[in-house]
Amino acid sequence: MAESIPATPELAHDEHGHHEQSFASKYLFSTDHKMIAKQYLFTGIAMALIGGFFAYAFRMQLAFPGMDIPFFGVVSPGEYNSLITNHGTIMIFWVAMPIILAAFGNLVIPLMIGCDDMVFPKINRLSYQIFLLSALVLISSFFVEGGGFGGSWVAYPPLSSEPQYNLTPLGSSLWIGAVGLEFVAFLLGGINFITTTMNSRAPGMKMNDIPIVVWMIVIASVLFMASVGPLLAGAIMLLFDQNLGTAFYDPTRGGDPVLWQHLFWFFGHPEVYVVFLPPLGMVADIITTFARKKLFAYRTVLYTVFGTGVLSFTVWAHHQFISGIDPRMANIFTVTTLLISIPIAELMFVYIATLYGGRISLTTPMLWALSFIAEFLIGGVTGIFLGASGADVYFHDTYFVLAHFHYTFFPIAIIGFYMGVTYWFPKMFGKMMSDFWGKVHFWGTIIPFNMIFIPLFVLGTAGQHRRIYDYSHFPELMTPGMQDMRVFATMSLLVMLAFQLVFLINFVNGMIRGPKAEKNPWKANSLEWTTESPPPHGNWPPSEMPTVYRGPYEYSVPGREKDYWPQNEPT
């Protein structure tokens, strides 16, 4: 049955790359995966600037409560809640997801598997347009009456569902609407990623020849698809509670507020892996390239990731240990949570082992990839304190959680973004960025980052709880030592934000005036480096579509003159 109806192949690629395109069709309504990737990237950067500004505003408020903050003004309690809520929401859903998953997924999947575009270019474009709309809806929510939603990014009802409690009647509906739209956008994008990788690999590319980063993006898309449904259903219920007067989450009328927590975290925990896996894949590709090493135990990496993916669906209630669920349930979730530490630890071991026997050159992308491992380790080990139910009784909802979370999400979203951009910049823009300024930016980011969050670990251990705009009403938390640490963290943030200017200048300068990039500046194996920088429309001329002969990590193969062996080079 499958072969009985041909998909009209006679119409394929007769005009590829020849016709003139107007500005609108090239930049606004492009179906080219590289252009869509850039659209996601720039939208993500714009949202990151907003999210970063929010972080600046509330960190300043925490260090200098009540101060008239430059460029913002006085932060009221309601504004503070809205700032932290939208900082979290933006950074996860409008920065990490579009940049890490969508921008790099769109950019690298067709290039790395050797085809000319996604299988559904128009759906791809639609996905971006829905995403852009969702971003605009979210931004509009800051300007409506009552201000933006301030119920934290987890949006626990009844606070999120009842306007008389959250005081943001419009903001909360726009917020949940924007999040829902964003999910739809990524469902469409995810279907594209999965089907493209499944069906459109270059001839000869077997399962084991797919670069790890492509695997990771596809697995992440599957995880997203399998976990987001219940939350989408939950979001519909929340929207109805807010606007139609239903009582899904209202305990006084037969609903249950804990239902939302289950739906949210059933998605929320796999979501961590959705954004965690793609940068993990980038690390694999980058450290092998710059260590001139074959990836240690390729198949083990895959099996481990499959295991992580499956396990990630069984751990959600570790976010709810003390939220009034049956205490016996906590024991089950402690077991699964500690189990999931094993595949993650194994992945870290694999990456460290890959470095053994390498020939490591510390370029900017390599520095970012290595820092991912070093920093994520901190995020990983501190998670054990929170996954162990007995210890979580104390740490729940303290700054310890916050610091742990940022030690996982900073590597994911920020380090992942920088390593991807610095590594694939030549392929994206056909130019090179300055390595020197890249390194300046690296050290100027990574050192202050640790200086922001290490004090927050201490503060959390000292009992400082979260989402408080001003600690002066808690004498135990207002000792001078603690206030000094808050000020120190804020100072570090200012330094880190200042260094992001270095990146922006380097980025724009590289795009405009950088030296022309050659086809394969890093001497890497995977297919994207076998075409021009930047690749033409259709990626390769139709006659030169690549054929694959080996896996992507054949570096330093004994007996060969060159220390790399591109996937498409015939034996």
Add this chain to the structure above:
Amino acid sequence: MIESLVPAGSSYAGEIDLLVNMILWIVGFWFVLCEVVFFWLIFRFRKKEGVPGQYISGEEKSQKRWITIPHVLVLVCDIFILVGAIWVWYDIKQDLPPAQAEVRIISQQWAWTFVHEGADGEMGTADDITTINELTVQVDTLYHYKLESLDVIHDFSVPVWRLKQDAIPGRLITGWFEPTLTGSFDIQCAELCGVGHALMGGTVHVKNAADYASWVAENSTMSLASAATPHAGGE
């Protein structure tokens, strides 16, 4: 780790501190080990002229040993942590030792209302003492708390006691604590509950038996601002 920053003020605070220290030593060991090996490898195998990279697939058993052995060791460590975590959890949240006294905790935006047993030592009688944002308890007495919420989710947290429990509207949650340290300590709302969340603090006063008795005597009869009599309308 915690006890150097926050005094341990309840019967189970020590258990949590011990568990946290155990986890700290175990994961600390692994963390330091990994980072040391990691940085050493970066240094040892830095790019040198004339030294090519090695070709190691990592698929052979002799090579895979380098990740499977630590992997099994991690699993063993996990079991230790697991046993400790569940042990402590069982003591604090699952087990409910018999009570010597009871206190009702009612949370709402943005205040705590505490109902103490009055002089008669029984809850729900006319001499119950109702206070706002101020909880008074007797040291070395095992209390059961009944926690409820009138509107959104709050979280009753006393860091010194290592006690934390969400208050869910529509549910009455029972738990226990036994203060062991006299003094006044912070009560925090640890779950975002709206605009006034940062202002939803309180104080717990842990008194010795004599002080507690005099506090009860003073408050059972007097009508204070923070301790209104239950039937105030009838004059």
Add this chain to the structure above:
Amino acid sequence: MSDRPIATTRSAAGMPTGKLAVWWVVVSEIVIFGGLLASYIMHRLAHSDWGEQAAHTNTWIGAFNTLVLLSSSLSAVLAHKAASEGNGPKAAKLLWLTILGAVTFVTVKGFEWAHEIELGYTITSSTFWSFYYTAAGLHAAHVIAGAIIMGIVAVAAAKNRELHRVELIGIYWHFVDLVWIFLFPLLYIAK
């Protein structure tokens, strides 16, 4: 359609890309309805009193609609068969028949709801009715969306174009049907 990428002509997984994509759409839809229905079942088990509310739903109308959807699924199968034989116009006719089923379903549902709202059972009456309207409403939205897409496919199929899409919309239609097979006993029969 003129610049269809080379990517779409490949089939490394051994299944046409469109079919693969429809299956993934179905997977993501299953978890959406799965989440909603799991929430409903958990609530239902906790509230035995919902049976009284459910008693006011009209089982016969529900059964009639089930029959309508099931027979529309049959015509979708026949349309696929016609399409795989290359008989576009016949497939189109059968698709229109399926759409007729969808229209009947939605119309009956409309009258049913109007009657229930008249009796005072609105979406805010109780959490049972909230679930009733939300789950059935979400399903009805899928029926309507499916019917519209099917119309587009049928117009093309009548001209013998894009015949492979007949099978794709058929898969989707079976899924919509299957959701109803779950909804019907949960909302109408369990009393």
Add this chain to the structure above:
Amino acid sequence: MARPPLDPRTLRGAETTGTHMQSGRNRATRWTTIVCCVVASFALAVVSGAADLEVGKELYEQCAQCHGADGGGRSFYLAPSIAGMDEWYVTSQLENFKAGTRGLHADDKGGLRMYPMARSLTSDYGGTDAEKIEAVSAYIASLPEVFPAPEVTGGDAVKGAALYATCQQCHGAAGEGKQLLNAPRLAGTSDWYLVTELQEYKQGIRGSNPLNGPAVLMRGMSNMLANDQAIRDVVAHIVTLKPATQNGN
């Protein structure tokens, strides 16, 4: 990390909290100097000597979330209209809330929401607590008066006018209020709020704290109204009051 011993600590009174905060402030001042250097590059004055109303307007943003940008109030949020209220009354009530002499009662739902809000007018920057209260009160007084649409039904304004005779001794014939007698302006106040407050006075939810003299007095007066119907009647009359001179216009 240096940390002063927590225990023994006296009751959280005004003085203790004050000294406690003081040491934090000195350190913070040092840090401010440092941050000013960093922030100086932003070329913006950190603390400007802006007019009181400007400060008050900035502070009022927080109030606006419930009371509305125009100060017209929202019954939904238990927030009455406050636009154009007398400055002295706003100041006194904010201070009462802050001190806990109003609002701190287990059954005063609105008061328990307002109690922490009044206490939020404290922090290390932007003037002393008293200055902040003054600034926000001045701003509220400067808002053009709003006469919210009546929400309470079932009141008889004619009967209410007779009952109001007692009230007008202090609150004035046109409900304009008299500062000398600590009687606030009633005209323009949300009617549902007047009903709630009168009920709370009668039940002793408000006015049972001996430290709040005027409220204790008002509690006694509220007993002149026999029942809920009398309350609704008198409120129906107050809604019709429109003093000739309006504040803030």
